[in-house]
Amino acid sequence: MDQIARTTKDLGQTLRAARKAKGITQAELAARAGVWQRTVSNIETGASGAKVDTIFDLLAALDLELRIVPRSKMTQRDLEDIF
Amino acid sequence: MDQIARTTKDLGQTLRAARKAKGITQAELAARAGVWQRTVSNIETGASGAKVDTIFDLLAALDLELRIVPRSKMTQRDLEDIF
DNA sequence: GGGGAAGATGATCGGAGGATCATATTGAAT
């Protein structure tokens, strides 16, 4: 199931899910990415319009990458909302 | 052909390609996204570690979205470099 | 080669994020 992000909030949720899937803590992810636990928390909570570089650092530490794709007409969530 | 981004430079190049594919100028994209031509130029050139919110604004204006996926072992470019 | 549109870039300013200290609060495990 692909994770789609159109907002910082989406991105934060996705990052959190990915981190938990790997079974590591915010502090550990922060250490790997070279940022602060505070920053990871902020981003996961969607509180901040973070900097792109920071996001890429986190993605790399999680072995993730971005694919830029055309917007799908229907997202998984749309479907879930309907049915 | 999917566009993969692991760095701000990748992202800038992808955004520029997408914009040109739509045949619009930086100024027009900027207007649609509610930012400045200066900002679009900065991001496309990869000069700035832009803010995530700005990126999402541009993506929306280009009808694009992000998919967060596991890193592929081999990227398209890797293959091109080999063959 | 001349001309005009498109993109790059200089400078200043204000706002907001990340670094960095800290503590509070939540959540899970026993």
Place this chain on the structure above:
DNA sequence: ATTCAATATGATCCTCCGATCATCTTCCCC
């Protein structure tokens, strides 16, 4: 319920982006 780890958050400082003015350079077209 107690406890300890994990996460959220307060406060300050500094840096850097985006906003906003501008001009300069590039490039394409005739």
